[in-house]
Every structure is written in C-alpha cells, then in structure tokens.
Amino acid sequence: MACPKQHLRLPDEKRQICGTGQSQEVPVSRGQDRLDGQLQGIDIRLHREDTGRHGRGVPVDLGQGEAAGPGQGEPVDPGQGEAAGPGQGEAASPGQGEAGRFCPADYRLDPAVFAAKPQCRCDTLYVAGGLYGNRWAVDSLLRLIEGDPAKNARLAVNGDAHWFDTDPETFKAIEEKLSGAFLLAGNVEAELRRRGEVGAGCGCAYPAEVEPGIVDRSNRIHRKLKATYQGLPTLHPRFDERPFALLAQVGGVSVAVVHGDERMLAGWGCSHEALGQAVRQHELQEWMAAHNIGVLATSHTCAPAALGMSGVGEPPQASSTRPEEAEREASEKAEEEASKEAKEEASLPRQLSGEVPSRPFDVTEAIINNGAAGMPNFGLPGQGLVTRVSLTKHPQALYRAQLATTPPVFVEAVPLEYDQESFLAWFDKQWPRLSPASVSYRTRIADGTGKSPHEAIIKGFSLLV
Numbered sequence: 105m106a107c108p109k110q111h112l113r114l115p116d117e118k119r120q121i122c123g124t125g126q127s128q129e130v131p132v133s134r135g136q137d138r139l140d141g142q143l144q145g146i147d148i149r150l151h152r153e154d155t156g157r158h159g160r161g162v163p164v165d166l167g168q169g170e171a172a173g174p175g176q177g178e179p180v181d182p183g184q185g186e187a188a189g190p191g192q193g194e195a196a197s198p199g200q201g202e203a204g205r206f207c208p209a210d211y212r213l214d215p216a217v218f219a220a221k222p223q224c225r226c227d228t229l230y231v232a233g234g235l236y237g238n239r240w241a242v243d244s245l246l247r248l249i250e251g252d253p254a255k256n257a258r259l260a261v262n263g264d265a266h267w268f269d270t271d272p273e274t275f276k277a278i279e280e281k282l283s284g285a286f287l288l289a290g291n292v293e294a295e296l297r298r299r300g301e302v303g304a305g306c307g308c309a310y311p312a313e314v315e316p317g318i319v320d321r322s323n324r325i326h327r328k329l330k331a332t333y334q335g336l337p338t339l340h341p342r343f344d345e346r347p348f349a350l351l352a353q354v355g356g357v358s359v360a361v362v363h364g365d366e367r368m369l370a371g372w373g374c375s376h377e378a379l380g381q382a383v384r385q386h387e388l389q390e391w392m393a394a395h396n397i398g399v400l401a402t403s404h405t406c407a408p409a410a411l412g413m414s415g416v417g418e419p420p421q422a423s424s425t426r427p428e429e430a431e432r433e434a435s436e437k438a439e440e441e442a443s444k445e446a447k448e449e450a451s452l453p454r455q456l457s458g459e460v461p462s463r464p465f466d467v468t469e470a471i472i473n474n475g476a477a478g479m480p481n482f483g484l485p486g487q488g489l490v491t492r493v494s495l496t497k498h499p500q501a502l503y504r505a506q507l508a509t510t511p512p513v514f515v516e517a518v519p520l521e522y523d524q525e526s527f528l529a530w531f532d533k534q535w536p537r538l539s540p541a542s543v544s545y546r547t548r549i550a551d552g553t554g555k556s557p558h559e560a561i562i563k564g565f566s567l568l569v
C-alpha cells in the first residue's frame with residue numbers, strides 16, 4: 105500500500121518524471137503543510153503556504169524562495185473565478201517563468217463541464233492517458249476495445265497521446281487511429297497547439313525537486329515534437345477542438361475524465377502521493393459529491409494510482425502536533441488500514457478463475473490514474489495501463505473497485521500489452537543514445553519500473569493478481 109513517507113530511490117537513469125510532469129498548482133488543503141512523496145523514483149518534498157481557504161489552490165513554495173504559479177505573480181486559484189479557454193490562445197505574459205516549471209493560467213479547467221449533461225453515455229468506457237506516441241500501444245488499445253466482452257465500448261484519450269512520435273508518419277498515424285475516440289488535450293497537446301509563446305515549454309510544470317536536466321530534456325523533446333506538429337497544418341483544427349475534460353455516464357454513474365486533476369490541466373492533485381493524503385481525499389469526496397460524480401479518471405503523473413472511498417465523512421481534524429509527528433501518525437494510520445485491508449482480502453474466498461471477488465463493501469467514489477498507456481508502469485516492459493469503467497468486469501483487470509450503484513459499476517485498471525520489440529526498435533531510431541528522450545525514458549521503456557500493481561492501490565480497490 106502507498107505510504108506517503110515512502111522514498112524509493114531508483115538508479116539515476118530511472119530517476120525521471122514522465123515528460124508530462126506535474127503542476128506547481130498542486131491542490132493543497134488547509135493544514136497540509138508538507139507532502140512528502142515519490143514519483144518515478146524522485147523524492148518529492150513540497151512546501152506550501154496556507155491561505156486559510158480550505159480546498160482551494162494555494163501558491164506553492166517549491167523551495168526556491170519564490171512562489172510558483174501560473175501567470176507568474178498572480179497565482180491561479182483553480183477553484184474560483186471564470187475558467188480560461190482551452191489553451192489555444194494567448195495566455196499569461198511570456199518569458200516570466202522557467203520553461204517546464206509552471207502551469208500557464210489557461211490550464212484551468214472549466215468547472216461548467218462537470219455541471220453539464222454527459223457528453224457520452226455508454227456501458228463501458230476506456231480511458232487511456234499517456235500513449236506518448238507509441239503507436240503499437242494504440243494498436244493494442246483498439247484491439248483491446250474491439251475484443252472487450254462488453255460490446256460498443258467507448259474510448260476517451262485523456263491527453264498526451266503524442267510525445268516520442270517526432271516522425272510525421274507516426275504522428276499522423278496515431279491521429280488517424282484515434283479518430284473515433286473522445287480526444288482530450290493534455291499539456292503536450294496544449295503546448296503543441298499554442299499560438300504565441302508563454303514560456304511554458306513542455307507544459308509539464310515540474311516541481312523544483314525535479315532535477316533541471318530532466319526538465320531541460322523534457323522541453324527539448326517537446327520542441328522537437330512541436331516542429332513535427334507545425335509541419336502538419338491539416339491536423340491543427342483537430343487539436344484546436346480538443347477539450348480539457350469529458351463528462352461521461354456509465355450506467356447510473358457520472359464519470360469525469362481529465363488529464364491532470366479536477367482543476368488544472370497539468371495539476372498534480374491525482375498523483376499517488378497526493379491521493380494518499382487524508383485532507384486531499386476529503387477534498388475530492390466533497391468535490392465529487394457536489395458534482396454528483398462517482399468516478400474521476402485521470403493520468404498525467406505517469407504513475408498509476410487508485411483510490412476508492414465511501415461517502416463524505418468528517419473533515420480531517422487540524423493537528424496541533426508538529427508536521428513530522430502528524431506525518432508519522434498519518435503514515436502509521438495508513439499502514440494500519442493497509443494491513444487491515446490485506447487481511448480482509450486474504451479472508452475472501454477465491455473463485456476458480458483465480459479472481460478475488462470484489463470487496464464485501466462498495467465504494468461511492470473512485471479516483472483512478474492510469475499512469476501511462478504507452479509505457480510500462482510496473483515491472484514488465486511492453487505493458488501500458490488503461491482505465492476501464494463498465495457495467496461488467498474485465499477478465500484481465502489488475503485491480504478493481506465496485507461502485508455501490510444499481511446496477512453496480514466497476515472501475516478497473518487493465519494492462520495494455522503492446523509490441524515491445526517493435527516499439528523499442530522504433531524508439532531507438534527516433535531517439536538515439538544520449539538524445540533527451542533516450543536519457544530520460546529508455547531504461548523505463550526497456551526494463552519497466554520495478555513496481556507492482558499493488559503499489560498503485562491506495563485503498564478501496566481489490567488487487568486481482
């Protein structure tokens with residue numbers, strides 16, 4: 105189970121954050137003074153100010169002596185004010201931030217999307233964020249959906265469909281293959297289609313803890329990708345149309361699909377580390393209850409996470425103890441809960457298929473981050489991960505939550521096996537040794553992450569493998 109104090113150092117070559125990065129607009133709540141975490145092998149320690157407004161966006165002090173934030177000087181409050189446009193036009197004054205380190209102001213999501221009627225109603229919805237230009241993963245995804253036990257499954261691609269595909273043929277092929285999907289913009293697409301210059305670089309909004317080399321390589325990858333994009337003007341109208349969010353309905357459940365979090369395109373509020381925080385959990389429960397949303401499906405952080413909860417309870421009490429003690433207490437409580445859940449899992453009878461039945465209790469809210477569809481998330485190379493929300497179960501799901509609805513709706517993480525040999529050969533051709541993408545990503549692509557599916561589960565999901 106996730107532990108917010110977990111610090112796992114990977115070899116230097118693995119110490120990278122996906123090129124889609126994290127927002128400096130980390131949703132932080134009152135009383136949450138520090139978040140320690142780890143993403144893709146990088147220790148993260150975010151210090152932040154408390155504006156005294158519960159659940160609102162807070163300017164984040166990332167330890168560089170200056171407040172980070174979109175607009176550079178006027179922090180965006182994602183929970184207030186009018187939403188900006190979909191990132192197609194001019195945004196904040198350019199050149200005032202470090203490329204790849206901040207969220208442009210127009211990354212704010214329009215909250216009206218979540219109050220509108222669903223744009224998609226179906227019995228099965230796949231959500232695939234972070235295909236990263238891996239066309240073999242795209243092919244596998246389409247085959248997976250075509251072969252789904254539930255017919256007429258729909259697909260939402262929630263951003264960062266492109267990244268490594270700097271050759272125009274692959275870029276175009278991916279667009280063509282995904283033409284039948286609901287296509288959302290990620291920060292990669294938002295910065296590809298941006299006209300003018302705001303200095304956001306890749307749009308990853310890396311926190312200060314991420315070493316500069318990673319950020320620099322990410323910006324260089326995006327510059328090269330943008331040159332490809334600019335050579336394909338016939339595709340531009342398609343990109344301009346791409347929204348930041350989708351509201352779907354599966355059975356009786358509203359499903360919000362975003363790229364980062366519920367407030368910012370490159371928000372980091374749905375990272376594994378953030379979702380492990382009690383205050384953040386309560387904040388999401390409140391937001392989901394207010395919008396009558398049962399499932400929040402996201403991506404962006406490049407590391408999978410799954411959280412199931414049951415109703416809005418009392419808000420976490422402000423602690424009078426020191427932050428270190430509060431952290432220790434929270435960690436011990438999380439470990440205690442994890443141990444309790446593991447015992448409950450072990451006591452469940454196994455079916456002949458080897459599948460562990462759904463937990464004896466249902467959840468009312470599920471937040472699921474598929475990590476990367478086009479790169480490994482766990483120990484196995486050649487295996488991406490996608491989210492599936494459905495009235496039926498998928499036999500290959502790695503973990504699952506069941507929503508307490510009639511009929512029940514299942515939220516699952518399904519592995520996406522792709523042609524690793526072809527992908528790696530193509531990757532090496534596109535990005536030779538010492539190129540920015542090779543330095544940042546090749547080890548992960550070739551060897552996997554070394555993690556296992558159970559590490560993605562925070563609580564409320566059943567491990568099926």
Ligand SMILES: [Fe+2]
Binds near residue numbers: 123125290370
């Ligand atoms: Fe992203």
